[in-house]
Amino acid sequence: MRIAFGLIGLLIALFIVAKLAGRSAQVLTQPVAVPGAPAASQPAGNARQQAQQIQQQVRQQYEQAMQEMQKQRQALEEAQ
Structure with a gap:
């Protein structure tokens, strides 16, 4: 009886681990979106492209952020 419960428990544990591994594998295989970029503009082509x-x-997002910072800095200087 003890052996039967042990085997059932082991099978349940293996089932749970298999389900979790399957879910994590699905998450890892999904394409990653670039932060700040629309999902429709995913790059096409080979890995290098x-x-x-x-x-x-x-680079473009960085330049836009730097321009925004310069505008804000100028606005602060003018306000003083």
């Missing part, structure tokens, strides 16, 4: 497009998008 994708990397270059992502770098270009990040």
Whole structure:
């Protein structure tokens, strides 16, 4: 009787682990969206082209953020 309960418990534990592993594998295989970029503009092409497009998008976002900071800094200086 003890052996039967042990085997049932082991099978339940294995089932739970298999389900969790399957879910985590699904999460890992989903494409990752670039933060700040619309989902529809996912880069197409090979890995090198994708990397270059992502770098270009990040560079553009950085430049926009720097321009915004300069505008805010100028506004603060003018207010003083």
